[in-house]
Amino acid sequence: MANIESQIFASYLRNPDLYDELYNREGKISEVYQKLFNLYGEHSISDYINLNSKAKSSFFNQGITFQVYDDKTVQEKIFPFDLFPRIIDANEWEIIEQGSIQRSKALNLFLWDIYHDKKILKDKIVPLDLITSSANYLDQMNGIDPPGGIYNHISGTDIIKHKDGQYYVLEDNIRCPSGVSYVICNRTALKKALFGVFNHYKTHAVTNYAENLLDLLETVKPNGVDVPNCVVITPGMYNSAFYEHSYLAKTMGVELVEGRDLFVENDFVYMKTIKGPEKVDVIYRRIDDQFIDPLEFKPDSSLGVPGLFAAYKKGNVTLANAPGTGVADDKAVYTYMPQIIKYYLNEEPILNNVHTYHCSRPDELKYVLENIQELVIKPVDEAGGYGISIGNRLTTxxxxxxxxxxxxxxxxxxxxxxMSLSVHPTYIDETESFEQRHVDLRTFTVLGKDKEFVLKGGLTRVALKRGNLIVNSSQGGGSKDTWVLKK
Structure with missing residues (x-):
């Protein structure tokens, strides 16, 4: 291992077996990081501790929190944020952005097909039983045309940089992908703490996400609506991502509602207000499929709106994301993404999949059972890093x-x-020093009618525990500001 001699990086140990993004292939500070490295190096570790404390206070005062669940308790925590940003140059970002758009478009076409003509199933590109056995496949969506033809209005694509220097997609998230509010808040906190540093780089803005999201949601308004009334629906303040729900509603300038704030009459949706009922046209939902309408799905759900799905079926309201999208982010369906992209777009994937074994295939099941110690085992329908087993960390x-x-x-x-996720210098409170920690990247792609937008930054998540490969906040991870450089 090698040392860097610079004030706050003096104790930073670089393991050359890991892909450290701070370095180039020759083992020197990468050109894109050199200016940042020098600027941070001018600070003492006590300066940095003070700045880090201010950033934490900023998050606390803004209520930037998330909730972690286990079998016995629910804990509300401040979202951990590291002040040393990740930089992605313009050329690399172009690949990431185009790859994210390609996947989102292919998944949208796939969803339309499996709920309509089912050509990809009839052509045996994707097995029929794989779709019908998915917990997130909804028979109720068959034959329904979502307004604007869009299912996955918002997609979160989880990407890693491997030790070979290439980007790979770990998974697609198109049910209710979360984390975008932290992207924006990370940028705000970093600017407040180190404004002078930020000004040395020409970096794309991330604070334009809400206006772009609202703009694209308005393109998928129901037929016959001129100026759509949009709302964000949340399960309530005890949901793990409630801060994000409220933040997005506020920054889009729309109402944040719960199911009890809405009602359906004559297959139209209305919001209760002190001035009387107000028609609702577009609902950005952060409630899972099974809870959106007790008349159609889970009958004991108090989170949804009775009659909402009937209004949706008649085209009188847009739901974003559409019900039933979860079948496409089933991790078993992920194994077919190269074929799905080729089938619908006649293109090769821009971003590679990680090679994935699906245990429903007998030969692959046999391999997995014999080689668990060399593999990461994932449930196909979980999120937040729950249920994952990393083979080389397990006892017999x-x-x-x-x-x-x-x-x-x-x-x-x-x-x-x-996979050997790339590492990034990360400040660790316990040791009051910078250490290597594994990172990934979640991009946010928004599809509208004939329009798309990718947030130029995304959420860099960092595994704060030494050696940990699971970066989710629910598993003790944090995040960094992500700087995408302008050309």
Missing amino acids: DEIAEVRKVIKDNPRKYVAQPI
């Missing part, structure tokens, strides 16, 4: 338990090689 007894769980329900699990 734990491997035996994972093997049993997979055998009991092979359809529910996929496996991937243990």
